[in-house]
Amino acid sequence: MTAAAAPTSTVRAVVCTEYGEPESLRMESRPSSPLAPGHVRVRVGAAAVNFPDVLLVANRYQISVPPPFVPGSEYAGTVVEVADDADGFSVGDRVTGTGLVGAFADEVVAPTKVLKKIPDGIDDRTAASFGVAHRTAYHTLRSVARLQPGERLVVLGAGGGVGLAAVQLGVALGASVTAVASSADKLAVASSYGAAHTIDHRTSDLRSALKDALPEGADVVVDPVGGELSEPALRSLARGGRFVTIGYASGSIPRIPLNLVLVKGIRIMGFQFQDLDPEEYRRNEAELVDLLVSGTAVPHIGADYPLEDAARALRHVADGRAVGKVVIDMSR
Template identity: 70%
Template sequence: MRAAVCPGYGAPEVVHIEQRPAPSVEPGQVRVRVNAAAVNFPDVLLIANEYQVSVPPPFVPGSEFAGVVVETAAEGFRVGDRVTGTGMYGAFAEEVVVPAASLSPTPDGIDDRTAAAFGVAYRTAYHTLRSMARVQPGDTLVVLGAGGGVGLAAVQLGVLLGASVTAVASTDEKLEAASSYGATHVVNHRSGKLRDALRGAVPDGAHAVVDPVGGELAEPALRSLRRGGRFVTVGYASGVIPRIPLNLVLVKGIHVLGFHFQDVPADEFDRNETELREHLVGGRIRPHVGAVYPLEETVQALRHVADGRAVGKVLIDLT
């Protein structure tokens, strides 16, 4: 099979395409013919060995995919089933073998590109909004990194949940996308002081902030919260982990939370998953796919994400 391979740690340019033997299927696993794979920022970090876990090279990067089952050694799936799945690595290849538990059926009427673009970003955003930020109709919500995969998903879902969303991003193109999905206010943080811009956008203070970026944007966003507001840190796409003055947390009674799937209470997790799937199947949300590359251009796809140019999701097409 053809696969994108990371032979050693480094920049995206170390990745190359080669022929590799198809991985064997062990009990409890399923082989999937990959039709579409999504590029996520952690893929870039894994290749650079800058993620919180290391994968020994050589390895096939890629953590999110959609395709068709071609072999199974597990209950619950049959050859020919359309599925979407996640894993730490392996998706940037014509075939991937994963535990059955990491797969979900692709809903009828949802194409593989949509399925590949949907899973990680939208599940992260929805669980964050529902169970961490606890967004309610009428709330004001600030979303940092609002042009990226998780950020743009949070904009769409925040609007769907009834919030007034202020989208913060680095380019007008990203802000145009956020506006098209219902953001009430948009802020280009490169155009001036973010603290002043947020004071104008949410003069009474925000109920919640979702931050997948970190870096220098975190503190002014936190300052924009009203008393008792919730600040949810999701990731650090900026590459910089922020240092928050704790006196702000004390004085304003702010709640600072970190998002992990395993921290969502089981009953809420099931509720969130059901609601999100219903929103997708019902056509109330659709992932924004900003760029699609063939497998041969995996390096360009990774560089697109690494450089912060992605608007919504970046995909690799393997059909």
């Protein structure tokens, strides 16, 4: 086993001791986890907050994690200890990782298969915020929707992490993007990343607004929201259009009238990482790194909090106030 220094005996961690609202989370000092075979110990520099974190704490996610557990699914930091059989990583490597839980703590012990090395010049906050949202959006656009240059893309929830990433990446792929969000502030950010049209669905009728913006219809709709927005967005599609559902941040799963699918020849698809073709997955990942390093696609961090305020960070996301990504910054 190789180590820069012996791990600390205790670490700070935010713990869900019982299911409930974000305010039920507690900060604790916990024993440092033992280093399992094939794992490395990562000192966390930053962790990103995602909507599924809120759902897991409330036991409303599609997977249940029994308490007590440390929430958080996305992090970046520095390797401080490496098991003998953890090939490919060394002490001092800067890495980003994902997992169902565990990120809201000073350190994470993770298997090497969930880690990626951070490119030079990318800080922990950016690296922690990039993985889940931008990978979800890019694989959705590139390999599920198969978005083409010049096509018309509608992005629902365009102020959130995945939605704003889809706006950025849709523009990078050459599409004309219509951003739909719930406030002028969110739409201003989407516009700054290249959205050609913006629609505030809380102050306008979405179906009419989409018809005005796209009189010939949309080619692709990306929907991380669900609820009452899905059907009017589906109706906005041109004949042969593609609708990709990737989540239900509204808390409601929509009921789609299948006659619309029949009459317009629409294709409705869902996104899951495990369904991707391995060769396309590798191609997409390489392209994403290039987009990040070049500055073409960089996560927008709308708010950050220290670890002790993790409950406030989750509340920020739960209430739909997040613009882009919300980050827990361990240096604060």
